[in-house]
Amino acid sequence: MTVAPRRWFARLAAAAGLLVTVVALLIAPATSASAHAVLESSSPAASSIVPSGPSEVVLTFSESVRKVPGKIRIIAPDGARADRGEPSFAGGVVTIPVDPAGGRGTYLVSFRVISADSHPVSGAFTYSVGAPSTPPVDSGSDSRANPVVGTAVKVARFLGYAGLVLLVGPALVLAALWPRRLSRRGPTRLAWTGLGLVAVATLADLWLQVPYTAGGGLFDVTGEGFGSVFGSAFGAAHLVRLGLLAASVFLLRPLLARPTGRADAIILAVLGGATLLTWPLAGHPAASPAPAVSVVVDAVHLGSMAVWLGGLLMLAGFLLRQADERELSAILPIWSRWAALAVSALLLAGTVQALIEVATPQALFDTTYGRLLLAKIALFALVIAVAAYSRQLVRRRVAAQRPAPVRRAVWVELAVTVVVLGLSATLVQTTPARTAVAGPSSTEAGLFSTRLSSPLYEMQVEVSPAQRGNNSVHLYAYGKDNLPLPVVEWKATAALPSAGIEPIDVPLLPLTDNHAYGDISLPAAGDWQLKITARTTDIDQATVTATVPIR
Known part of the structure; x- marks a missing residue:
């Protein structure tokens, strides 16, 4: 295999690895407490x-x-x-x-x-x-979350971010840095692709919001459901985004075709800034303790990301391959300053976001949101290190003469930031740390929680308040792939052998296909043996036992 095919094979393998990573992030199962209010x-x-x-x-x-x-x-x-x-x-x-x-x-x-x-x-x-009885079954209500819809929502978010990068990068570079002698066809196609992706992702968001909030499948939509979505802040923000995108087309077309006047560029920048605000207005920032600050900070964060990543894409895909040494000598120092400003804005906005959404240092480690944020910070630090290396090459004026090292560094930056985009798409669907820790802690609430394994399934068991008297029992079944596992039939008993209490049946109510709930009165303190049997098919079942300390 020659050098060139080897390089293309390596790039293809890297792209495949990145795609697998991003898909894994997008389809990662939600935790049992995935709501953003409690x-x-x-x-x-x-x-x-x-x-x-x-x-x-x-x-x-x-x-x-x-x-x-x-x-x-x-x-x-x-x-x-x-x-x-x-x-x-x-x-x-x-x-x-x-x-x-x-x-x-x-x-x-x-x-x-x-x-x-x-x-x-x-x-x-x-x-x-008066007195407890067998819990009734609500056969007319289904509150389960459809996993296909949940994954589709994350994919739509990712496509929206990717489209924003593809749109902002070419528009910015063509307006200010593009050499007149080079063809504008490639970047123009990239920009229109980005605008199309943002529009399609926005329409997909509006459609998916109906089954996502109502708990149905992809096509479980109604006029009443759409009316509810369009009448919400989420729907209003997305409709405004579509309107702003449509208005931007008329100014974007001449800018992509040839250098345009400053007035048109300023108007387009204002429309772009207003469009950026529609993302935080439809998500976590609008519901934060300081919504005005959160919305502005999130828009700055998103805009800085689009400028930086979109500019890197233009460098790697076009300028470093097509521009000559004289042109690169003029372009790269300007881009280096822009990138430094974008990174500084990213760091500042990200810090403010973290302080608002995480609230406490402990929440960084105790919540899914916090751990995802730590992973994003680690990847971002890697990107900063690579960017610093590129900046040193530009300062030493090596990049214009030998663009290959800069091109490699830019591809590394792009590769890592693609994964960061996947993390961002997952973060916006994850309970903010400030909300996850807002409810009573496990210790304060007396919650007993454990994870049990059997050859057929993993069982999450939660007993509250784990004290003498009435207790609620929640059971969650997961497959070995950690995805929700449908259960055909549930059975559970509780016994306290040390006090001579024989097994007591726990009446269970299936709330979703993998989640059952029951109430039981435990009359004495001690280590109760909670035995759970879950039947997953007509012939397959397994039993697990948890020791629950009751105070």
């Missing part, structure tokens, strides 16, 4: 026993939430609907009217709402009137 309290409280039927059930969330039509239900012990009329929403407080004349026994409250950052929040709990 249910802080309820009245009646979860698993509580009240002497008489309440006239309303009140849910209090950590941030403002909106309605998902038909997804808040209260089921009476006999299986009938106990809620009366539509729930009312006031910020993070949801009030559900209930028939107070309902019978004694256990009631099931299931909910799915939309948090202020446009992400769905779903869950269920029970309370009992």
Whole structure:
């Protein structure tokens, strides 16, 4: 194999590796607590026993939430609907009217709402009137999250970021750095491809938001669902983005074809800045403790990324291959200063973002969001080191005479930043660390949590509050690939051999295909043996046992 084919093979292998990495990031399974708002309290409280039927059930969330039509239900012990009329929403407080004349026994409250950052929040709990009974089954409500839709949302986010890079880089370089003698055809095609990707990703976001918030499949969309999305801040931001993209076309066309006037360039820059604001207005920053600061900082972060990565793409793909030494001597010092400014803005904006979204140093290590952010910082540090090497070559005026070392360094920067884009697409779908730690900690809430293994599945077991009296049990089944595993039938018993207490059946209610919930009263303290049997097919089942310390 000659040198040239070897180089192309190495580049192809590197590209394939990057693609696998990005896809792995995009399809990484969400944790069991993937909502971006948390249910802080309820009245009646979860698993509580009240002497008489309440006239309303009140849910209090950590941030403002909106309605998902038909997804808040209260089921009476006999299986009938106990809620009366539509729930009312006031910020993070949801009030559900209930028939107070309902019978004694256990009631099931299931909910799915939309948090202020446009992400769905779903869950269920029970309370009992008079005395507990077998929990009812809500056969008319399905709050499961469709994994195909979840993955499609991440892919759409990634394509939107990639399109922004492909659009900003060529537009900026063609407007200010492109040599007149070189053909503009390649960069122009790249810019139109980027604009098309942003538009397609925006339309995909609008479509996917309907099943994403309602809990359906890719084509489970309704007029009511679209009306709800278009009437939200998320929908408004995306519609404004489409309008701004359409307006930009008329100014972008002459700029890509030939050098344009300063007035047109300024107007186009203003439209671009306004377009950048639509991303944070539709996500986490709009729901942060300091929304004005978060929105501006996130837009600066996104714009700096597009300038830096888009400029690198233009260098590697066009200028370092086509420009001569005299042209590179003029272009590279200017680009080096631009890149330094973009990187400085990235670092500053990223620091402010981290302080707002992470809140505490411990959350960096204790939350999925924090760990993803640490990985992004580590990759970014690698990119900074490579960029510093390139800048030294430019300062020594070596790059214009021998562009090959700079080209290699630029490709390394591009390769790593592609993975950073994948991490960013996953981060915007991950619960912010400030929210993940907003609820009571496991120690404070008395939550017992463990992961059990069997030949068929991995079982996540959560018992709360792990004290004498009423306890709630949540079971989550996962396959060996760590993806949610559908369970056909659940069985569970609890026993305390040291006190001579024989196994007690735990009534279980399947909430989704891999998640079951139950209530049980544990009368004594000690190490209870919780035995769970999950049947995954007509013939395949396995049993695992957890030792649960009850105080």
